[in-house]
Amino acid sequence: MSIKNIRLEVMQLLEKNVSSYVDQFLIPVEKIWQPSDFLPNSESDTFFEEVKELREIAKDLPYDFWVAMVGDTITEEALPTYESWLIDVEGVDNLERNGWSKWVRQWTGEENRHGDLLNKYLYLSGRVNMREIEMTTQHLINDGFDIGTGKDPYKNFVYTSFQELATYISHNRVSQLAKNYGDKKLSKMCKMIAGDEMRHHHAYSEFVNQIFKVDPSEMMLAFQYMMKQKIVMPAHFLRESGQKISSAFEHFSDSAQRIGVYTASDYVDIMQKLIEKWQIDKISGLTDEAEKARDYLMKLPARMSRISERMVIPEESFIFKWVEPARL
Numbered sequence: 001m002s003i004k005n006i007r008l009e010v011m012q013l014l015e016k017n018v019s020s021y022v023d024q025f026l027i028p029v030e031k032i033w034q035p036s037d038f039l040p041n042s043e044s045d046t047f048f049e050e051v052k053e054l055r056e057i058a059k060d061l062p063y064d065f066w067v068a069m070v071g072d073t074i075t076e077e078a079l080p081t082y083e084s085w086l087i088d089v090e091g092v093d094n095l096e097r098n099g100w101s102k103w104v105r106q107w108t109g110e111e112n113r114h115g116d117l118l119n120k121y122l123y124l125s126g127r128v129n130m131r132e133i134e135m136t137t138q139h140l141i142n143d144g145f146d147i148g149t150g151k152d153p154y155k156n157f158v159y160t161s162f163q164e165l166a167t168y169i170s171h172n173r174v175s176q177l178a179k180n181y182g183d184k185k186l187s188k189m190c191k192m193i194a195g196d197e198m199r200h201h202h203a204y205s206e207f208v209n210q211i212f213k214v215d216p217s218e219m220m221l222a223f224q225y226m227m228k229q230k231i232v233m234p235a236h237f238l239r240e241s242g243q244k245i246s247s248a249f250e251h252f253s254d255s256a257q258r259i260g261v262y263t264a265s266d267y268v269d270i271m272q273k274l275i276e277k278w279q280i281d282k283i284s285g286l287t288d289e290a291e292k293a294r295d296y297l298m299k300l301p302a303r304m305s306r307i308s309e310r311m312v313i314p315e316e317s318f319i320f321k322w323v324e325p326a327r328l
Contacts, residue, residue: 007091035113051124062259063325070133072118074235090153154215154219172190212283217287220294258313264308
């Protein structure tokens with residue numbers, strides 16, 4: 001049997017429990033928070049006073065903070081790309097509306113609220129150039145992405161396990177920074193988003209855990225493959241208006257590292273957390289090739305940590321079209 005057919009067989013086996021994963025890791029529409037719960041109420045007579053207060057508090061937030069916020073927002077708003085990618089993964093059948101496609105649609109529904117909330121906050125803050133942000137978002141959706149997983153569910157679930165934890169860290173740090181600068185409402189918004197990301201991380205990492213139980217060697221090789229090629233961020237094709245693909249991502253990453261929102265050390269920590277979560281050192285019944293992959297994975301965090309310590313982040317902020325210092 002081909003590797004592709006085995007993958008499909010495993011996905012069909014796991015699909016029997018997808019409904020329980022939906023119940024465990026996702027929240028019904030009527031019970032989960034919505035963006036309007038945290039924003040000024042446009043139906044209220046006090047709407048303009050609430051907006052004025054939001055804008056006053058936003059004045060104290062520094063340049064790199066706004067860059068990180070904008071980058072996070074654009075990343076969340078490129079959701080059509082992520083849904084179309086996941087719906088095409090082997091074993092996900094949207095035509096027959098199987099359990100996996102139900103998961104992808106409902107996961108998308110939860111994630112969609114994040115961009116809605118952050119976009120409206122940025123718009124009301126008056127501190128950013130919304131037209132430039134909107135153009136960058138459209139470019140990112142137009143350009144798509146290539147995360148190196150193809151249609152392989154094993155590789156895709158490694159990617160989403162890693163990425164959901166990375167977005168949790170980013171939103172949680174932005175929440176902490178906003179609180180430190182006195183913006184308690186923004187802090188709560190980002191904390192709620194971070195909570196969603198952590199739930200989604202638990203879900204995708206559980207999918208991987210279940211695959212390790214039935215196809216340990218191939219799952220180990222998929223994990224090694226993704227760590228070898230490195231996890232690229234969803235917005236790695238980020239660009240501003242008039243610029244080439246990927247031209248803005250490095251500068252955005254520098255801002256995020258400078259302010260401590262997401263760093264090279266965080267990347268290594270996530271890798272280590274996944275190794276521990278999936279108990280890579282205890283998995284048995286591996287082929288010789290998979291044993292070598294395990295050895296590689298166990299040594300990788302220490303090696304990556306040494307590399308991250310040598311990284312030098314530019315002290316000067318790159319000036320984005322999204323965030324004009326004169327506005328701050």
